[in-house]
Amino acid sequence: MITKELEEYAAINSTPESELLKQLWRETYLKVLSPGMLSGHLQGRLLSMLSHLTQPRQILEIGTFTGYSALCLAEGLTEGGILHTVEVDPELVEIITRYFKASAYNEKIKLHIGKALEVIPNLTGVFDLVFIDADKENYINYYDLIFDKVKPGGLILVDNTLWHGNVLKKSDKGKETTAIRAFNEYLKNDVRVEKVLMPFRDGLTMIYKSR
Numbered sequence: 261m262i263t264k265e266l267e268e269y270a271a272i273n274s275t276p277e278s279e280l281l282k283q284l285w286r287e288t289y290l291k292v293l294s295p296g297m298l299s300g301h302l303q304g305r306l307l308s309m310l311s312h313l314t315q316p317r318q319i320l321e322i323g324t325f326t327g328y329s330a331l332c333l334a335e336g337l338t339e340g341g342i343l344h345t346v347e348v349d350p351e352l353v354e355i356i357t358r359y360f361k362a363s364a365y366n367e368k369i370k371l372h373i374g375k376a377l378e379v380i381p382n383l384t385g386v387f388d389l390v391f392i393d394a395d396k397e398n399y400i401n402y403y404d405l406i407f408d409k410v411k412p413g414g415l416i417l418v419d420n421t422l423w424h425g426n427v428l429k430k431s432d433k434g435k436e437t438t439a440i441r442a443f444n445e446y447l448k449n450d451v452r453v454e455k456v457l458m459p460f461r462d463g464l465t466m467i468y469k470s471r
């Protein structure tokens with residue numbers, strides 16, 4: 261939604277990504293299908309900053325892909341903190357675990373392979389920060405499923421909430437666009453939370469659970 265040049269300008273004028281994250285970005289683009297799903301430099305730095313500001317003890321990520329955003333979110337974990345990340349595709353395990361092991365956060369990250377709707381009910385404890393970034397059709401289900409597991413004062417981040425701008429295209433009745441529109445409407449009506457749909461990258465919604 262902003263030009264590639266402007267996004268590059270913003271990235272150049274932000275904290276650089278680590279060599280490891282750069283390598284993961286490169287390997288994902290060389291070897292993995294749909295590499296554009298990876299958060300990337302600018303969003304990665306934003307996730308890291310929000311995690312640092314939140315100082316989470318427990319993070320939940322839904323949709324690991326190759327592990328880029330998990331590594332960014334893990335940067336803000338407190339001493340003894342843990343990040344649970346859920347991914348349905350077992351073919352991604354090799355690359356994910358290789359990069360987790362090469363990072364400073366391997367001991368703080370627990371990877372769960374399976375469908376998020378089946379994995380999450382088995383996770384115990386309270387989350388300070390949740391990042392929803394998996395199949396769009398289940399966004400409302402994920403939101404409902406995690407809501408009571410988020411502590412009051414916690415932060416929920418939801419990715420792709422502008423869906424390449426397609427949310428405004430009335431002719432687009434695709435299942436993902438429809439699901440994102442439905443999620444945005446559902447969230448708008450939820451008085452339990454404060455929310456901002458930020459026109460950042462593909463749309464990133466920040467939700468503050470005020471009660």
Ligand SMILES: C[S@@+](CC[C@H](N)C(=O)[O-])C[C@H]1O[C@@H](n2cnc3c(N)ncnc32)[C@H](O)[C@@H]1O
Pocket residue numbers: 297298299300322323324325326327328329330346347348349374375376377393394395
């Ligand atoms: C947009 S990508 C995640 C990108 C990653 N968070 C990042 O920023 O680098 C979405 C991921 O969700 C996974 N996914 C899709 N459906 C899922 C499900 N039902 N349960 C868990 N993961 C799922 C996909 O396999 C894909 O790897």
